[in-house]
Amino acid sequence: MTRPAVFLDRDDTLIANAELPDEAFSGKWGDLADPAQVRLLPRVDTACLELRRAGFLLVVITNQGSVARGGATIADVEATNARVAELLPDPDRPGSSLLERTYYCPYHPTGVVEPYNVEHPWRKPQPGMILAATSDLSLDLATSWMIGDAERDVEAGQRAGIDPARCIRVGPNGTLPDLAAVAARILRSP
Numbered sequence: 001m002t003r004p005a006v007f008l009d010r011d012d013t014l015i016a017n018a019e020l021p022d023e024a025f026s027g028k029w030g031d032l033a034d035p036a037q038v039r040l041l042p043r044v045d046t047a048c049l050e051l052r053r054a055g056f057l058l059v060v061i062t063n064q065g066s067v068a069r070g071g072a073t074i075a076d077v078e079a080t081n082a083r084v085a086e087l088l089p090d091p092d093r094p095g096s097s098l099l100e101r102t103y104y105c106p107y108h109p110t111g112v113v114e115p116y117n118v119e120h121p122w123r124k125p126q127p128g129m130i131l132a133a134t135s136d137l138s139l140d141l142a143t144s145w146m147i148g149d150a151e152r153d154v155e156a157g158q159r160a161g162i163d164p165a166r167c168i169r170v171g172p173n174g175t176l177p178d179l180a181a182v183a184a185r186i187l188r189s190p
């Protein structure tokens, strides 16, 4: 049996990034890599709970090129990802997060840290992380959604084969303001 997912970008979709002060960043490339600085954006918790209760698996899909650029380590990224999951506990499954799994891409072609300083099929706007998750978790792309604040998020979803109408950009430059509005759209959808 395959299941529907909502694929979610991390930074500026689930958690604050652009609005953080410079001191919040251990690196200089703008990717948050300090678990202590993780803050959920408004209404992300209730939006995730509504989507999970509606039967969607929530899968985080995040570029973390700061690893390739020397601004963060794999351990930093994994600790930050774990903190995001910890901040979204599932009240229906004690001990579990609303977030099913997090995929991240540490590669960047202009990075300096080997072996991550190369292009990689997981790096959005390429669809590699979505395709890997679809295989790993037996997901149904035809009923899945991709949500993110950047054009590359929307493009990655479309390249994976998700219906363009189900690839939604959120935030100040998006078609919907935040994840709560996205959840309302998804839950209204046939």
Ligand SMILES: [Mg+2]
Binding pocket: 009, 010, 011, 012, 013, 148, 149, 150
């Ligand atoms: Mg983002």
